[in-house]
Amino acid sequence: MRIKDAAICLRTVNYSETSQVVTLFTRENGKVAAMAKGSRRIKSSFDGPIEVFSFGEVMFITKDFGGQLAMLTEFSQQPRFRGFQRNLYMLNAALFAAELTERFLEDHDPHPELFDKFQKFLETLQQTNAESEILAWLILYQLRLLEETGLAPMLDACVNCGQTRVGTAHPTYFSSSHNGLLCADCEMAFPEKRLIDTSMLNILQNPAKLPKTEMKDLNKIESLLIYHFTELLHKPPKMAKYFG
Ligand SMILES: [Zn+2]
Known part of the structure; x- marks a missing residue:
């Protein structure tokens, strides 16, 4: 399938002397990893090498069976994020x-x-x-x-017992594993917590x-x-x- 979308490059890896594998954040298709054949050549279909924060309209072809790299065919780069x-x-x-x-x-x-x-x-x-x-x-x-x-994260009540008076009178903790606040009554049971x-x-x-x-x-x-x-x-x- 041939797809046209707006994209910001998140990551690049050189693939050969002339190509790159690029990870693009596209507006309508999310994250797309694509082969950019010949992108490291001075004359390419991508306005030169692709860098992190390269921005513009892309055209790519996805394989129907999934799990494979898309093939980037065009990248009209706008000099937007180069400062x-x-x-x-x-x-x-x-x-x-x-x-x-x-x-x-x-x-x-x-x-x-x-x-x-x-x-x-x-x-x-x-x-x-x-x-x-x-x-x-x-x-x-x-x-x-x-x-x-x-x-x-849940930031308006204790993730363990649900009480909403967290953060007022008693020390409050944040637990990453439970993705939210812990009140003073519950914090003892969560060793990886941080004081907040x-x-x-x-x-x-x-x-x-x-x-x-x-x-x-x-x-x-x-x-x-x-x-x-x-x-x-x-x-x-x-x-x-x-x-x-
Ligand atoms: Zn609690």
């Missing part, structure tokens, strides 16, 4: 978001809203300079990625506050999310070492 190199922190934030997107999406499972959010996240990053704002936008995107992939203070909880419950949050609180939230991603993926994300 990250000027700021290493920004580049690392963008790469971290790309890595997590690649890890959490299933092949050919469409997430058009997440695609739009990823595109918007990359656009917003390029207009940002302060590290605190960059980290705030990264956290917002990470929370949306969890929501869109059905992994949104009221200011962190307040921000996580109201993510609109993120852009106005101080760096030290953002770092605490990012550390918690890295713990959560590490548990979910059974190993730390590669880009985690630059954050938290």
Whole structure:
């Protein structure tokens, strides 16, 4: 089947001296791994080599029997997301978001809203300079990625007993394995939990506050999310070492 779609490249691996295997986040078809034959040649059907964050309209052919790489036949690249190199922190934030997107999406499972959010996240990053704002936008995107992939944590009640007074008077904990808060009565039974203070909880419950949050609180939230991603993926994300 021949498919035309909008795409952002999440990952590239050189396949031979002239070709690449690329992982694309497409708007209507989700994550697609494709062979880009001849993409490393100066003259190719892909406007030159494909890089992470290459953006534009793609054409690819999928095999009907599944499980195989798609064949990329066209990539009309627009110079949209090429400004990250000027700021290493920004580049690392963008790469971290790309890595997590690649890890959490299933092949050919469409997430058009997440695609739009990823595109918007990359656009917003390029207009940002302060590290605190960059980290705030990264956290917002990470929370949306969890929501869109059905992994949104439960942050308004204890995941174990359901009581809703968590986070008020007593210390509150977050359990990655149970994907939510634990109250003071339940926390003893969950050894992998992390303590979560009221200011962190307040921000996580109201993510609109993120852009106005101080760096030290953002770092605490990012550390918690890295713990959560590490548990979910059974190993730390590669880009985690630059954050938290
Ligand atoms: Zn409880």
